[in-house]
Amino acid sequence: MWLLVAIIQITCNSLLLPSSTSSTKSVKKIPDASTTSNALTLSFSTSTRQSKDSNMANTSLPPAYTAVENTGTLERPEGAGITRTREEEAAKSKRQKAKIAQLWAETGEWGRAKRTVCKREKERRKERKLEVEREKDGERARRREWKSRRDMLIERERRKAKERGLEVEREREREQEEEREQEQEREQEREREQEEEREQEEEREQEEKRESEGCNESARDTATEMESWRTGDSEKDAIVAAATVVRLLLVQIYLQSSLPS
Secondary structure (H helix, E strand, C coil): CHHHHHHHHHHHHHHHCCCCHHHHHHHHCCCCHHHHHHHHHHHHHHHHCHHHHHHHHHCCCCCCCEECCCCCCEECCCCCCCCCCHHHHHHHHHHHHHHHHHHHHHHCCHHHHHHHHHHHHHHHHHHHHHHHHHHHHHHHHHHHHHHHHHHHHHHHHHHHHHHHHHHHHHHHHHHHHHHHHHHHHHHHHHHHHHHHHHHHHHHHHHHHHHHHHHHHHHHHHHHHHHHHHHHHHHHHHHHHHHHHHHHHHHHHHHHHHHCCC
């Protein structure tokens, strides 16, 4: 009878718990009735609660996301995801069953071992969730810091560009002012040249006017002189004739007085 129970136990363990070799070996080392009954209970309880274990295995944490540096975007790591493959689920279920079997072998109570493993798994998931939240908070903080640095750099570049634009505008205004001053100087120079030309033209006109007036005056003087010469010749002729007559009379008187009577 004991040999039949041991064979059933080994068969159940090989079918239901293939990965829990350590727990199977520990069970084989205790060939008493209590251990055998516990092994049978574990086999039947495991078969009845297999759906609960699979449901528990399906509950997992959301994937961990890492922020790509200097981009502000999130990158999903390879293989991360809520859903797992059938092999991963089977491996996780085997690991969990192995932990339950090991703890049950140590304590001798399957329910307590199951609750303890589930509690530890729940705490581990909670801790992992908190760790993921801390990582997300850290990523958000780093992303905010990076955005603040980026905004600061953008603002600095914007100010520099604005200053460069203002400097270019001031340089353009200075060039325009210099061009206006040069244009004003050229305009003033042209006005001075035109004024000098007008003055020279006026001087030439006045000189020509004076020359024309002088010519007219000289012509009038010449005419006056010629008129005076004409009037003066007749007077001179009369005077000369009178003088000649007087001279002839004096000569006649002298001759008459000098001749003997």
